[in-house]
Amino acid sequence: MAVGAVVARILTQYSDKGSKAAQKDIKKLGANIDKFAKRSAKAFGIAALASAAFAAKIGKDAVQAAIADQKSQALLANSLRNTVGASDAQIVSVEKNITALQKQFSVVDDELRPAFGRLTAAFGSTAAASEALQIALDVSAFATVDLATASDAIIKASKGQTKALGNLVPGVSAATLATKDFGKITDQVSKIVGGAAATRAGTLEGKLAGLKIAFGEVMETLGYALLPVLEKFATMLTTQILPKVEAFVALNKDKLAAGFAIAADMAFKLLTNAVAFSDWCANNFGVIKGIAALIAGMFVVGRIAAFIVAIEKIIAVMKILRATAIGTAIANALATGGVSLALGTAALAAIGIGAFAVGNMLEPKTTSTKSSKAISPRGNTKNRDFSVTPYSPVTNALSNFTTGLDKATAATKKSMNDEINAAAAKKNLERQKMLSGSTSLAIGQGTKLYAANSGRNIVVNVAGSVTTQDDLITAISNGLERTSRRSFGSGGGKLIAQVV
Amino acid sequence: MADEVIVLSGIKETIDALKEFDKDAVKRFNKVINTELAGAERDAKALIAGVAGYNDDNTPMSGWRKSDAAKPRKTVRGGKGWPGWDTGVVQSGIVKTKAQGKVRGDYTTSAGALLNKTAAGAIFEIAGRKTKSGFGGGSGSQFLRTLANRFGKASRVVWRVVDKDKDRIQANVARALEKAKADLQKHLQGERAK
Numbered sequence: 001m002a003v004g005a006v007v008a009r010i011l012t013q014y015s016d017k018g019s020k021a022a023q024k025d026i027k028k029l030g031a032n033i034d035k036f037a038k039r040s041a042k043a044f045g046i047a048a049l050a051s052a053a054f055a056a057k058i059g060k061d062a063v064q065a066a067i068a069d070q071k072s073q074a075l076l077a078n079s080l081r082n083t084v085g086a087s088d089a090q091i092v093s094v095e096k097n098i099t100a101l102q103k104q105f106s107v108v109d110d111e112l113r114p115a116f117g118r119l120t121a122a123f124g125s126t127a128a129a130s131e132a133l134q135i136a137l138d139v140s141a142f143a144t145v146d147l148a149t150a151s152d153a154i155i156k157a158s159k160g161q162t163k164a165l166g167n168l169v170p171g172v173s174a175a176t177l178a179t180k181d182f183g184k185i186t187d188q189v190s191k192i193v194g195g196a197a198a199t200r201a202g203t204l205e206g207k208l209a210g211l212k213i214a215f216g217e218v219m220e221t222l223g224y225a226l227l228p229v230l231e232k233f234a235t236m237l238t239t240q241i242l243p244k245v246e247a248f249v250a251l252n253k254d255k256l257a258a259g260f261a262i263a264a265d266m267a268f269k270l271l272t273n274a275v276a277f278s279d280w281c282a283n284n285f286g287v288i289k290g291i292a293a294l295i296a297g298m299f300v301v302g303r304i305a306a307f308i309v310a311i312e313k314i315i316a317v318m319k320i321l322r323a324t325a326i327g328t329a330i331a332n333a334l335a336t337g338g339v340s341l342a343l344g345t346a347a348l349a350a351i352g353i354g355a356f357a358v359g360n361m362l363e364p365k366t367t368s369t370k371s372s373k374a375i376s377p378r379g380n381t382k383n384r385d386f387s388v389t390p391y392s393p394v395t396n397a398l399s400n401f402t403t404g405l406d407k408a409t410a411a412t413k414k415s416m417n418d419e420i421n422a423a424a425a426k427k428n429l430e431r432q433k434m435l436s437g438s439t440s441l442a443i444g445q446g447t448k449l450y451a452a453n454s455g456r457n458i459v460v461n462v463a464g465s466v467t468t469q470d471d472l473i474t475a476i477s478n479g480l481e482r483t484s485r486r487s488f489g490s491g492g493g494k495l496i497a498q499v500v
Numbered sequence: 501m502a503d504e505v506i507v508l509s510g511i512k513e514t515i516d517a518l519k520e521f522d523k524d525a526v527k528r529f530n531k532v533i534n535t536e537l538a539g540a541e542r543d544a545k546a547l548i549a550g551v552a553g554y555n556d557d558n559t560p561m562s563g564w565r566k567s568d569a570a571k572p573r574k575t576v577r578g579g580k581g582w583p584g585w586d587t588g589v590v591q592s593g594i595v596k597t598k599a600q601g602k603v604r605g606d607y608t609t610s611a612g613a614l615l616n617k618t619a620a621g622a623i624f625e626i627a628g629r630k631t632k633s634g635f636g637g638g639s640g641s642q643f644l645r646t647l648a649n650r651f652g653k654a655s656r657v658v659w660r661v662v663d664k665d666k667d668r669i670q671a672n673v674a675r676a677l678e679k680a681k682a683d684l685q686k687h688l689q690g691e692r693a694k
Contacts, residue, residue, distance in 0.1 A: 004617075005593075006625045007601070008658040010540060010669050011533070011612035014509040015603045 065216060072113050079117035084125055094126055105137055105197040106210035107147060115151040122155040132158075134197075135186055141196035143168040158182045169193055439469055441476060441497040445484070449498060458497065473499065506670045507608055514680050521687035525680055532676035536669040537596035537612050543661045544614055545591045551624070552587035554650060559585040560624060561646055583619035593618030594658060612673070614658040621657060629654035 073095065080086035080094065098112045115136060119129035132154050140150035145168060153164035162177040162185060171192040176184055200206045441458040442449045460472050480495040518526050552558040559566060564585045572581020594616055600609040616625045628644040647656075655663075 004619075004622070006616040006622045006655075006658060007610075007613050008616070008655075008662040009610045009613040010537065010662050010666055011610065011673055012507050012608045013511050013600075013611040014507055015600065015607055015609040 068110065072110050076113040076117050080120055080126065083117075083121040086120075086126060090126060097130060101133070101137070102213060103210070104201065105141075106201045106206045106213055107137065107140075107197075108213055108216065111147045115147045118148075118155060119151055122158060132186075135190060135193070137197040138193040138195065139165070139168055139189065141200040142193035154186075157185055165189065439473060440500050441473065442500045443480070444496050444498070446494065446496070449496070457500070473497075506674060508611055508670075508674060508677055510681065511611055511677060514677065514684055518680055518684045518687070521691075522683055525683040529676050529680040533598065533612055533673055534596075536665075536672055537598070537614070540614055540658075540661050540665055540669065541594060541596040543665065544594045544616070544658045547657050547660065548587060548591045548594065548621070551651065558587050560651065561643070564620075577619070580619070583623065585620045585624075590618050590621040590624070593621045612669075614662060616658045624651075625657045625659065626654045 076094070076098075077086075077091045080091055086094070094116065098109050098116060101107065101112055102109045112133070116129055116133050119132045119136070120126055123129050123132055133151065136147060136151040136154050139145075139153065140147045143150065150168065153168050156162070157165040160180045162180060165185065166172055166174075166177050169189050169192055172185065172188050176188050179185070201210065439460045441460060443458065444450050458476060460469060460476065477497045480497050484495040515526055515529065518529075551560050554560060555562050557566060565582070566586055567584040569576075569581035569584075572579060576582055594614065596612065597610070597615055598612050600611070601613070603609050616622055624647070627647055631640075631644065652660075
């Protein structure tokens, strides 16, 4: 199409040229949607987990609330039966009344039921108790005390003890209280406090309390739904699971006891050996690195059974270490190389002991296979019993190991120290000898030497050098001659050097 | 310009497939498109012819040179100078095309369009579409005013024709395409039945 022209498109078609771009865009959009979906799923997953946790909390609270409510109901029903011989129908009626009071005055049923129970016991009938409970509710709201305190005051007043009620409701005249006429007293109290409970329920505090109660009722309802499930589980636990556990314990108690005893004994032995071992470690840190190399090699090999063999080999190696050429080599290395005792020991132990022992581990001797079989984690079914006897080789070997190490290390240390001292003395003698063997060259020109005290003598000492003393003297003489010839020519008197 | 666009799909595929079965059907379809586009082109050229009759010198305005400037100013059209108006050249610059052109962001391309290719024709077509007449008060402003007074507001040639006839043309072509697709389908079913 012409460039720069005015283009008036009449017909438009979908372009297959643009289809790839379209697909790319759609794919990108899809990827974005997928990403969004994944993020959403993650977010919703977290929310789901949170909600699940919350649901679990709700379930727990609900069950607890239901259990408490059930207990409260049962106690009241029992109290009513015992005190006034209430029938089931009366109990149901009381429960309905309590539920209505709870909603009306925003007082929880867990407070209403005990109060009603005590009032029923005091007045001998549910009808009288209901009236008294209404007064108690008003007194409670008026005096801002709990319902139990208000109902107790009313009960006391019914028995002629009016002081508590007088304190809660100060408006009651002393004359009225003095009459100890419960009817007159309650009439006057009702006049003063009447409607207080309803008023309190109408306040924000009361409404919030009502809200809380309503939520509690929901929880109780939910809990009542969950209770049968829990009861079923508890029944199953009691009747099916626990008896089987008991039977199992009864059947295996001896093995269990023996197993625990042996396990405890083994733990004690291991602990004892571990303490001994750690003491030895603290005292012989230099050797530890060699042991570490050995253990590392052991785990590389992956044969736990070989551990026992390896321990025996370590003991053997440590015992013979002092008698081998390795001991001398160590001593020489320490004396001449300037390395520390610990590092030298560790390095040579890592190489010598580790290589030796691991090499033997790879080809364990048949005499040690009994240990391998005994501690194999993949052992036969006999080894899966409660008995831990198969582990005794470990404890015994550990004990022997530490004892042997102590002895061997002491002997090795002594031997090594002797070797070190001897080697060091020898080297010192050699140095002294080398220093005492210095040669002095007198320098001169032509055939005449400079004065002996001119300070122009050359002291030749090959200590630490790779050349011999004669070669060095010859090299010096030649160097002087060459230098003088180049500086003064062959005609001049050349520099000379003579051994004096 | 029309705001709504009918996007045809499968023109190329239909025609390519139809060629295998019924070349006459392909010809019929192409004839519809060509006829419609040719009609639009003819209408656009007629508008130019009408312009030519406005002045004795066959130009839109008396001062519009008939040939390109011999020594164009460097400031005019990037040094190309003001293009001369030759009615025949401008008319020949108006052509129909079925080239697809570049793909737009909405994944569509052209299946038929009118082009106004000459510089003079393009100026006549769209002068004043962006810059309103009277702006600045100079000769350019007077040019725009005169153009608008004589030939109406931009666009004045190909777009004017397209705006006028687009719906009809699209409908005819779409109908022809449906017919071609139906023919193809018929042939394909016939092939399947064999």
